[in-house]
Amino acid sequence: MTTDSGKINCILGDNGAGKSTLVNIISGVFPADKGEYRINNKTVKFLNPHEAISAGISTVYQSLAIIPIMNIYRNFFLGNEPLNNEYFKIIDKDFAIETTIKELKKFDINIENPKRLAGTLSGGERQLLAIARALYFGARILILDEPTSALGVKESNKVVEQIFLLKEQNINVILVSHNIDQAFMLGDKFFIIKNGGMVGHFEKLETSAKSLRTILEK
16 A cells, blocks of 8 residues: 555545554554555654654544644644743743644634634634644644544535645645545545455546445445
8 A cells, every 4th residue: 555645545444444443553553463664665663653743644533632622722732832931831822822823824714813712613623723733743644534524514625625735735645534425536546445454446547436336335
């Protein structure tokens, strides 16, 4: 399985097919039982998610790591708070607020007051907050786990539009989904997972949504 930068690489499969396990291996949660894992032709072996993040891999899970009762800007820097005093560990709020506003604007989200609670954001805005945060902290391989599954049509369209734009930034997007129609609209490459194994991989010009569905339903 080879994924490419500047493309949307889709991992497709029904519930229980093994998609989440594969994502956890890529993102350093589980070690691989066998096989070789390479980034830019260099063999890697992650012992934990922190090592994967340091290598530029970030995962936005279906259950977002967004805390609704925490400020938007605190969520953006969660676990990576900027400090203006290393000794007393004082958070540089001005920098955090200014940066949050600037980075979210890149995703067409205009937040006048990032001191608002993150719970006041729409579902799509929370999804894009998580994506913006990952990119700000250096993600070059971005795994999106069912990014629109819990969203309505309007919010889904907003997220889909921004996922398309990630290609222009040469991000290696790995989209995990069981929504074949949406994945085919977005994707460039498709990897079919069934019963814990890969049963097919295709470039977009080689296949169709109907063909992918047929393989999954066999």
